[in-house]
Amino acid sequence: MSTVTIPLAYLGTAIAVLAVACRLRLPGTSVHKFVLIGGIAGCVMLAQLYLEGGLGSGLIATALCYAFLCELYIFFFTMVGSSISASMLLRLRHGALPEQTVAERYHPKMMVEERIGNLIQVGLMQRTPAGILILTPQGDKLNSTFRRLQLFFRHTDPETFRTPARGNFR
Structure with a gap:
């Protein structure tokens, strides 16, 4: 397998395990859960690569690729989580809402209160x-x-x- 294929497989596994962990309602934020799960997956990946080929440039390149992919996933995951547009689309998938309700929900004062609530949480x-x-x-x-x-x-x-x-x- 290649330097990119192996990290992609482990990232996919970490994301699948994260989905299960989030459905089990384990304590912690989704980001904390992913860091823990992704870290464990990364350690397993490194152990596998080390046992297969020892310490070398391939192992280092694969580890860096995995770290980059995990960081990219966290960036996109948190960006979508804090996106007003994504939040609005997710709310509308459960059914239509009057425009006034949407306007009230996404009023600047409500947005600030939500961010404060998140920081407190x-x-x-x-x-x-x-x-x-x-x-x-x-x-x-x-x-x-x-x-x-x-x-x-x-x-x-x-x-x-x-x-x-x-x-x-x-």
């Missing part, structure tokens, strides 16, 4: 009893990572990722 943000939105420690870590990557790639904008003054909200 995955643990990056929390709402205080006073209704103030703050980053969780996990959100702080992610923000720090973004900041380090921004500095590493020299994408500096003084206002981006600026640490705000903190109150006693926690």
Whole structure:
């Protein structure tokens, strides 16, 4: 098999196992599940390739191809998941909706509330009893990572990722 065929087969297997895992309603987001399942599939693939041919350029090329395909899958998966158009089409597949209902559902205020809800659900943000939105420690870590990557790639904008003054909200 080729450097592309093997990773495609393992990616297809990982996606099939992900579909089963999502239907079983296991804890975690779909992305977390895919990272775990795809990581295990990748390790199995590497073990198989190593046993068949040892450590060499073919193994490295196949591993890089698999990593690229997994990243591409996650990118498209999350892009579709956050796409307004895709969301609208998925809602309409269950039946027709009046235009007013669609307009209300996709009103900018609703879209912001949905994004805030998603950030709270995955643990990056929390709402205080006073209704103030703050980053969780996990959100702080992610923000720090973004900041380090921004500095590493020299994408500096003084206002981006600026640490705000903190109150006693926690």
